[in-house]
Amino acid sequence: MNVGHETKSEPQAAAKRSTRLSLPGTIIWVTCIHIALGLAALSAYVLSGNVTWIRVYFDYQGALFFLVFGGLEFVLAALARQQFYADEPLHKAWTFIMLASAIRWVGLVVGNWLSAPTYINPLFYFVQPWDPQAAVSLREFGLMVGRFNMVLLAVGLGIVLRTYMRLGILARLKLIDYSMLALVVGFVLRQGLQIYHLVSHQTGPLTFKAMHLWLTDPALACLLVEAVLLRRAVISMGWGLISKVWGAYTLAIFLTSVAHIGVWAHSYRYITWHVAAVTWYMWFLVTAAYALGPAHQVQASIRARDQLRT
């Protein structure tokens, strides 16, 4: 029997493998370094009063982060989709998630990279003189396009939840989940009332920009409901690679909500810019969390293949 040989050699092999940085590990490390640099830039700005510190950080490093991580998310989602055959339910889910990531990427690239007057923006070289008004419009367009990813993501995660239900791993909700769902329902009702108030007092024609913003909140609410359900399922499973896929999406949705609340609170002057500054960094975390989801799915597949080979 070679059992003895197996038990002796395998921990060594495992130790050898563990020294390699995994795909999700790389994403987490790069994000941590990026955020640390950002906080250093913010500190430098607060101490010196020189705005160049954070301008350079957000316009260059921040824009590149969105460009790379947005693209990475799309590529990883496409790879995760390839793991499933067309007749498998998660193939359809990953198709929607992949399309959502593509739209989010376009939004990030247009809204943060192509609209900024920086030397890493190709449009900055072609459009001379630079028109700040057009740049603002381009940024708004990018952000508007990017928001549509929520609808596609909601459909994708809906399919995931249905699959979980079929497999019998959708856990029973607890009091805290019901409390979260009640908050989401309250938020939707409040937004509905606000929209009703705006429409009833509207004097001019309704603009597409205003209407698309109305779509964003219900889509985000829908995503939050799905995130609550997924969170419970993930907790009931324990933290395996598969749980981490949907755990990352849940985190991304919760962070998106927090960032939205930050933007909203700052625009109504409920919070100072110092507090609102935290939400600027939140978008990097959101982008990283979105990339982490498919990264874990791909990592699971890579691990399954490698373990069998060794």
Added chain:
Amino acid sequence: MKMFFTRVRNGLRRRFGAHLSTADWIAWRDQQLSDSRSRQLEVHLKACTLCWLESQRLEDALALFSEADAIRKQWTPPVNEGVENLQERIQIWRRSQAGALSKALRPVDTKLRLQRVTSELEVYLGTRMTVRLIEAACQSSEEVRNILTTARPLLTGLMGEQAAFNVTSLLFKIFTPERTLA
């Protein structure tokens, strides 16, 4: 519209589709694949000369192996009664020795394997899900078979057929490692 997309998808698969792995071929031959996947592989086999040649090679190897196995089973050494009795006694003696040894070793061995399977499944499914799965499977006398049959559809649903095949193959390898008995 759906028809159109199916055609485009199939066309792209034929044009750019991945070649068959040996695992694919075995699964297809054992009728372990879904209908649509089987059809895809058949279409790919017809279109791809490389894969067709490889499948022919595998067919030949399998036929050769089956033939050799059949011959081995049919062949019995011509032994006289005395030698036969002696062999029988030796076998009884070996069994009694092995029995005593396996009684001492088997629970630990099985426990170790079960631990390895658990830790392997935990990586993908998480601790609680794995514990639930293993506990459910261990209630039956055929725990190994039960773990594999319970884990396979769950892994397929969550990771896709290919990755699930890899994981269950590994679990099977852990349960039944190649042994060289002297």
